[in-house]
Amino acid sequence: LPGRRNIAWAPSSRFPAHSSSHLPSMAPVLKPARGRKALPVCLAALAIYLCRAPLAFVANFSGSVHPSGSGLQRQLSPRNLVQRFARGGEESHKFATGDYVKAICPDDDQWYPGTIDKEGSDGAFVVKWEDPEGGPESHEVSAENIKKIVIFKDYKVGETVEAVFPDDGNYYPAEVMKINADGTFLVKWEDPDGGPETSDVQPAEMKYPPIPF
Numbered sequence: 001l002p003g004r005r006n007i008a009w010a011p012s013s014r015f016p017a018h019s020s021s022h023l024p025s026m027a028p029v030l031k032p033a034r035g036r037k038a039l040p041v042c043l044a045a046l047a048i049y050l051c052r053a054p055l056a057f058v059a060n061f062s063g064s065v066h067p068s069g070s071g072l073q074r075q076l077s078p079r080n081l082v083q084r085f086a087r088g089g090e091e092s093h094k095f096a097t098g099d100y101v102k103a104i105c106p107d108d109d110q111w112y113p114g115t116i117d118k119e120g121s122d123g124a125f126v127v128k129w130e131d132p133e134g135g136p137e138s139h140e141v142s143a144e145n146i147k148k149i150v151i152f153k154d155y156k157v158g159e160t161v162e163a164v165f166p167d168d169g170n171y172y173p174a175e176v177m178k179i180n181a182d183g184t185f186l187v188k189w190e191d192p193d194g195g196p197e198t199s200d201v202q203p204a205e206m207k208y209p210p211i212p213f
Helices: 038-061 078-086
Strands: 007-011 026-030 065-068 071-074 100-104 111-119 125-129 138-141 146-148 160-164 171-179 185-189 198-201
Touching: 100 138, 160 185, 160 198, 171 198
Parallel strands: none
Antiparallel strands: 007 026, 065 071, 100 111, 100 146, 111 125, 125 138, 160 171, 171 185, 185 198
């Protein structure tokens, strides 16, 4: 073709031979050509040059192995990406007997506190209600209607807390005196009001007092 000898190939400073972009290492350097066919030839060369980049991207995304620097690097295919992201995300519903939870009671569709009594059928769990109020002591509840309650257990000796007084079930200020071996806490009541000065309290029945404003 006329003007063909006017296209010379040389290394391009814009796209070096070991560029991580995986574009061709040789870029066309166009020289002035004589005749009317010089412009179509230049446009054809430019089109070929630009079309190679999308093809290289598609090839790499499909999971092919290609050189990257001095070693080999494998690009993740869409399937591999899906498998990798599937490792994280939301965990499946896993509860153990004795877990403190809140669950939806089938009788009125309201949330109530309780504990996991045992595993039920079809992935459900039997929840034993903390205060059934005259109703059934437990129900079988599906896993998606159960939320595990994380109980803080790292209270320290000497800290001021609010704890449930065993006689009336209300919260009162107290001081942590001892951490018992069974996970309970020995607390000393700030104002026993004629009752026992100390009590063993479960961590689920303790909380820090509100911060005064």
